Amino acid sequence: MIKEKGIEVRRGLFFNKRGEDVVISPVVFLIISIIVFSALLGFVYRSSSGALIYEQAYAKEIGLLIDKAKPGTEIYFNFDKGYEIAKKNNFPVPNTIIIDNENNIVKVSLASGGGYSYKFFSKNNADKDFKEVDNQILLIIK
Amino acid sequence: MENIFKNKFGGEKLLSIWWFFVFAIVGTGIVVGVLIFYSASFDTREKQADILSDKISDCLVKDGFLNSDVLVESFNISEKCSLDNGVINKDIGFYLGIQFFNSESKELRKTIENGVLDYAKECKFQEEGVKGKSFPGCSRKEMGFSYFDGDLIKTGSLKILSASNLQGERITNA
Numbered sequence: 001m002i003k004e005k006g007i008e009v010r011r012g013l014f015f016n017k018r019g020e021d022v023v024i025s026p027v028v029f030l031i032i033s034i035i036v037f038s039a040l041l042g043f044v045y046r047s048s049s050g051a052l053i054y055e056q057a058y059a060k061e062i063g064l065l066i067d068k069a070k071p072g073t074e075i076y077f078n079f080d081k082g083y084e085i086a087k088k089n090n091f092p093v094p095n096t097i098i099i100d101n102e103n104n105i106v107k108v109s110l111a112s113g114g115g116y117s118y119k120f121f122s123k124n125n126a127d128k129d130f131k132e133v134d135n136q137i138l139l140i141i142k
Numbered sequence: 143m144e145n146i147f148k149n150k151f152g153g154e155k156l157l158s159i160w161w162f163f164v165f166a167i168v169g170t171g172i173v174v175g176v177l178i179f180y181s182a183s184f185d186t187r188e189k190q191a192d193i194l195s196d197k198i199s200d201c202l203v204k205d206g207f208l209n210s211d212v213l214v215e216s217f218n219i220s221e222k223c224s225l226d227n228g229v230i231n232k233d234i235g236f237y238l239g240i241q242f243f244n245s246e247s248k249e250l251r252k253t254i255e256n257g258v259l260d261y262a263k264e265c266k267f268q269e270e271g272v273k274g275k276s277f278p279g280c281s282r283k284e285m286g287f288s289y290f291d292g293d294l295i296k297t298g299s300l301k302i303l304s305a306s307n308l309q310g311e312r313i314t315n316a
Contacts, residue, residue, distance in 0.1 A: 029161070036165050040172050047176045059310060060186045067193045071224070104226050107313065118310035121194060121236060123224045 051085050051110035058082055059108040062097065062139065063118040066106070066126045069141040080135035085110040093130055097137065101125040183309060187279025190306040194238065195281045198223055198302050202240070208289040208298065212252070213242065219254055230256050237261035237278065237305040245286070245297040261305035278307035 058079070065075055086096050089111040098107040104122075109115030129138040201223035202209050211217050219238070220227040230236055237257040243250055255262075258278075265280035283302045288295050 032165075036169065040169055043173060044176050047180050050180070053180050056184060056310065056312075060184055063310075064186060064189060064193060067190060067197070104229050114312060114314040116310055117313050119229065119234070119308050121190075121225055121229045122197075123220070123226045 051089065054081050054085055055108045055110050055116040059106050059116040059118040062106045063120040065139060066120045066124065066141065067122045071124050071141055073141040075139040076136045077139065078135060079137045082110060083132060083135055093132060097128055099126050099128060187306045187308065188281065190308060191279045191281040191304045194304040194306065195283045195302045198238065198240065198304065199283055199285055202300065203285060203287045206288055208287040210290065219256065233258050235306060235308040239303040241301045243299045245299060261307065262303060265303060265305050278305040280305045
């Protein structure tokens with residue numbers, strides 16, 4: 001408790017509630033709401049169209065295709081989202097898919113900083129060719 | 143002038159620290175929900191196990207006849223079926239078990255087992271209804287075949303159990 005000009009003044013979270021009288025107009029409230037919810041919507045949109053989910057999906061798809069295919073098989077598969085995300089992130093297309101035949105690993109990266117790797121069990125060697133014009137990838141199983 | 147900018151009395155107490163608190167809770171909820179949803183893993187273990195057993199059955203039995211080398215002692219399944227020896231034989235997430243039977247006597251003629259042997263038990267647990275997050279995806283196949291025993295054509299059957307527990311992993315560039 002503090003005494004000011006002989007009057008007892010109670011200050012603190014529970015005693016002095018005059019802080020609540022600060023006026024923020026509905027317009028400011030509206031602007032803040034719009035900013036907060038726009039940021040949240042932006043985050044949800046970026047997450048849903050982002051690299052994380054597609055890197056995993058493509059790595060597993062390619063790994064299973066290599067496992068399943070017989071030597072001499074050529075497989076075309078759609079990679080339009082992969083091209084789109086890589087371009088959006090300024091990531092070079094030739095680095096998006098790396099097939100390590102020695103260690104039996106497929107690595108897919110659609111943005112710098114990381115990617116997703118998946119192991120396959122087939123001894124067949126696989127090679128890839130980017131058919132960007134058709135939004136496809138050609139997988140060649142040898 | 144009574145308009146939205148001059149007369150502020152109506153909205154005085156609309157926004158307080160508690161509104162920011164509500165924003166924070168709603169925002170955190172949405173962010174956490176989205177992160178959980180999009181970080182979920184596609185489970186391809188069962189599919190991979192299925193592909194493995196398909197590959198084995200295609201390789202061992204052609205046109206209904208068992209590959210003549212299979213029952214030989216030195217038969218190397220990795221080599222004959224284009225499986226990577228380093229992947230299948232090491233404890234990195236695969237199991238492959240094959241049993242060959244004579245049709246007449248139901249006698250077990252040969253067993254081939256590779257990979258993580260515990261997965262055979264874990265597959266059985268799953269078939270009995272036990273659930274576990276770390277259990278592998280399993281695939282079981284049974285098929286009949288014919289084979290030459292000297293000049294005679296005999297019949298037999300084989301049981302394949304394959305399991306995969308490979309999930310893939312996120313990598314970061316150094």
